[in-house]
Amino acid sequence: MPTAVPPSQSLTDLAHLAWCGLVALKLARNEGQASSPLMTHYFLNRWLATAQKQRRFPKTVTLDITALLDLARRKGPAANLEQRLDYLWQSCSEPLKEQSDLFRLTYVIEQLRAQGWINAVVSDAEWETKALREEYQGTDALLVRKSQLQAQFSQEGKLVGEVVFLVTGDQNPAEALFCSNGLAFTLASTEDGWYQAILKPEINSAD
Structure with a gap:
């Protein structure tokens, strides 16, 4: 390869x-x-x-x-x-730190792809299905709903609401990349051994 x-x-x-x-x-x-x-x-x-x-x-x-x-x-x-x-x-x-939230997220995804990860954008109907999890079980994958990407980013690429990712495989590289590129998120394990990474908008201290 x-x-x-x-x-x-x-x-x-x-x-x-x-x-x-x-x-x-x-x-x-x-x-x-x-x-x-x-x-x-x-x-x-x-x-x-x-x-x-x-x-x-x-x-x-x-x-x-x-x-x-x-x-x-x-x-x-x-x-x-x-x-x-x-x-x-x-x-x-x-500089990357001056880029929009969407640009930095795209950069993280490209870095994961370069390490052999799979990134999939799926429909709402696919999101909760057993077939989706079976398809990506045993791989390093980052999954997200298309509807959330469309709804939670402004035209300027600013994150305006939470976006939930499903992570399977070794979550450590994804966690490290989110952190190093200034993307705020929480990570929690699910009952079937996957992880949920919830990307969150930055909190403006002036608000």
Whole structure:
């Protein structure tokens, strides 16, 4: 099996992709190109397609390039490729502790995946079923309901309510990563040998 790429390297690669795209756009504008929103869209769409075809960037960002191109094809100029690249550059370049709750949670999940963990987002109907637990029994897995992720994070990625995860296997790596990335949670064992990790919003001392 190929060696897993550390999440920190993936973030570095994504920041580099975004930086290169923004620099290319700046140079094009200096030469009188991409002077309108429509031309900006065409330029970045072409730049991403060329980068994909020529494999200019590491495999860690292959899916990101594909996602941006798919979005550009579906939405056209409304995809706002320049703003999306700028957001990626800012997000992936800033210190992790300054990132949103959702960004840090995603980073924790990617770190666990790099260690061989399984992450699954399931429906409410699947959540309480015996079949779900049997499927992941004996593995290192982190499970969460899709409805909770959608309801408990704001558009800015701030955690506004509790999110319950089911943890099976060795809970210690998950516990350590939640703590080291500033995510407040409680961990409790269940009757069937699993664990519940309840992610909680930060308490504002000024409230």
